[in-house]
Amino acid sequence: MTETTAAHIEAVLGAIGARNSACTAYTHVTAERARAEAAALDKRGADETAGPLTGLPYAVKNLFDVAGLRTLAGSKINAENPPAAVDALLVQRLRTAGAVLTGTLNMDEYAYGFTTENSHYGPTRNPHDATRSAGGSSGGSGAAVAAGLVPFTLGSDTNGSIRVPASLCGVYGLKPTYGRLPRSGTFPFVASLDHLGPLADSVSTLAAVYDALQGPHAADPACAQRLAEPVLPTLGDDIDGLRLAVAGGYFCPEPGSQADRAVALVVHALGVQREIQLPDAERARAAAYVITAAEGAQLHLERLRRRPADFDPLTRPRFLAGSQVPAAWYVRAQRVRRWFYERVMALFRDVDVFIAPATPISAQPLGREQFLWQGKTLPLRPNLGMYTQPLSLIGLPVVVVPVDTGDGLPIGVQIVAPPWREDWCMRVARHLEKAVACRAWITDSQAHA
Amino acid sequence: MDSEEHLFAGLKALGIEVEDKDREGLLLAWAGLAAMAHRVMECPLPDDAEPAPQFLP
Numbered sequence: 114m115t116e117t118t119a120a121h122i123e124a125v126l127g128a129i130g131a132r133n134s135a136c137t138a139y140t141h142v143t144a145e146r147a148r149a150e151a152a153a154l155d156k157r158g159a160d161e162t163a164g165p166l167t168g169l170p171y172a173v174k175n176l177f178d179v180a181g182l183r184t185l186a187g188s189k190i191n192a193e194n195p196p197a198a199v200d201a202l203l204v205q206r207l208r209t210a211g212a213v214l215t216g217t218l219n220m221d222e223y224a225y226g227f228t229t230e231n232s233h234y235g236p237t238r239n240p241h242d243a244t245r246s247a248g249g250s251s252g253g254s255g256a257a258v259a260a261g262l263v264p265f266t267l268g269s270d271t272n273g274s275i276r277v278p279a280s281l282c283g284v285y286g287l288k289p290t291y292g293r294l295p296r297s298g299t300f301p302f303v304a305s306l307d308h309l310g311p312l313a314d315s316v317s318t319l320a321a322v323y324d325a326l327q328g329p330h331a332a333d334p335a336c337a338q339r340l341a342e343p344v345l346p347t348l349g350d351d352i353d354g355l356r357l358a359v360a361g362g363y364f365c366p367e368p369g370s371q372a373d374r375a376v377a378l379v380v381h382a383l384g385v386q387r388e389i390q391l392p393d394a395e396r397a398r399a400a401a402y403v404i405t406a407a408e409g410a411q412l413h414l415e416r417l418r419r420r421p422a423d424f425d426p427l428t429r430p431r432f433l434a435g436s437q438v439p440a441a442w443y444v445r446a447q448r449v450r451r452w453f454y455e456r457v458m459a460l461f462r463d464v465d466v467f468i469a470p471a472t473p474i475s476a477q478p479l480g481r482e483q484f485l486w487q488g489k490t491l492p493l494r495p496n497l498g499m500y501t502q503p504l505s506l507i508g509l510p511v512v513v514v515p516v517d518t519g520d521g522l523p524i525g526v527q528i529v530a531p532p533w534r535e536d537w538c539m540r541v542a543r544h545l546e547k548a549v550a551c552r553a554w555i556t557d558s559q560a561h562a
Numbered sequence: 563m564d565s566e567e568h569l570f571a572g573l574k575a576l577g578i579e580v581e582d583k584d585r586e587g588l589l590l591a592w593a594g595l596a597a598m599a600h601r602v603m604e605c606p607l608p609d610d611a612e613p614a615p616q617f618l619p
Contacts, residue, residue: 305614393605395601396605403595414576417576417578418578421584426587429587430587430588431591431595433573433578433580434569434588434591434592434594434595435595436572436573436576437569437572437592438599442603444613445605446602447614448613448614449607449611450613450614451614451615452607452608452611454614492594495594
């Protein structure tokens with residue numbers, strides 16, 4: 114490539130300036146910082162000190178600390194906090210790897226939502242249909258990649274907040290094993306469920322970014338003291354030795370639905386013959402719901418006391434309700450969590466990777482409150498996470514692959530492995546990427562081509 | 563005291579004031595949470611089922 118990094122980044126910034134207003138993926142563009150980082154890379158040149166992501170532009174959900182910016186976490190209240198003094202640890206690692214930060218991205222307030230209908234900063238619109246949601250809570254992270262503004266972004270996933278927007282925007286998303294990536298320098302939501310991870314326009318980019326992010330850090334007490342286990346070296350390995358299955362029961366989509374067809378396409382592409390049943394997944398999902406409400410409300414209790422009117426109307430009632438969760442509910446939910454974890458681990462004695470839908474439906478119109486599912490009318494916003502919540506409850510690594518079912522909008526499928534086997538998820542995702550039906554949906558990739 | 567009174571009394575005990583315009587949304591959120599909690603509470607756990615450790619896995 115003869116183009117300088119500075120020229121490339123200038124083109125990216127131009128595309129963001131021209132097209133962000135159509136989707137509101139970005140809440141802040143760090144143009145001067147991006148130019149400075151690009152110039153520094155050009156000055157250094159293509160010598161052996163260049164990192165694996167040299168010159169790749171990216172952006173982060175606005176709950177990541179970025180030096181000099183206020184860490185909004187989607188809220189009005191946090192906009193009054195002092196600017197962050199230093200970058201979040203994962204942003205530091207990406208800078209070391211040569212990636213260029215272009216800005217911060219929209220999200221549901223305090224990450225409590227699946228639609229990024231943020232009343233303070235506006236809704237993030239789906240790049241494939243601007244009348245529809247990009248999913249959430251990392252909606253800006255999904256939309257920025259799907260709009261072709263940057264090849265990858267960072268998001269967070271407590272109950273599905275990377276996987277839901279990946280599904281609705283048609284991009285790849287990784288929620289690593291709980292404890293894999295340090296969360297230092299990010300605004301929390303639910304300490305015992307919060308994960309960070311990348312979204313990307315290809316599996317190879319997803320893998321390269323993930324490898325650059327890995328490694329323990331003492332500042333996050335939940336971060337496992339495991340050395341990096343790179344996935345790129347085995348990404349192209351075949352999957353013949355992996356024992357694959359599809360999750361049935363609770364994870365069966367409505368027959369004939371788009372989600373059902375997406376799972377069927379993936380099952381066919383992989384030659385999956387076996388079905389497994391995750392025991393009591395519906396109760397596991399309920400446990401995640403209760404734990405989220407209790408821990409999330411506890412985190413925000415002082416803000417709920419002092420400034421309830423400044424919360425987003427979509428999150429305020431749920432935080433208020435969560436503040437009243439009885440100890441009996443919370444402790445029981447944590448017991449269900451442990452019980453579910455042990456029973457799912459037993460399934461992994463016979464299976465290496467299983468397939469599950471990511472969302473029950475594709476992107477829905479902004480403002481929609483309900484959807485029809487298996488003959489029942491359900492609230493839309495909480496139920497976009499019905500298939501993601503049981504899996505993050507027990508910290509399993511998951512890659513979402515985008516699927517083209519021919520319905521005009523993408524929908525994702527989850528590739529799930531036992532703890533610490535992100536490499537297996539990635540290998541299966543790479544295998545599926547080779548199939549035409551599992552390419553990322555990018556509306557315009559010229560900006561970073 | 564019914565559950566609705568209990569809910570608002572609990573919020574008051576925490577020093578949280580609820581405006582009238584928020585009552586309906588709060589009751590709806592509480593109903594959704596209670597439905598989920600019901601599923602959790604009815605789960606037939608063995609007596610030796612320990613709470614999850616803070617950090618899994």
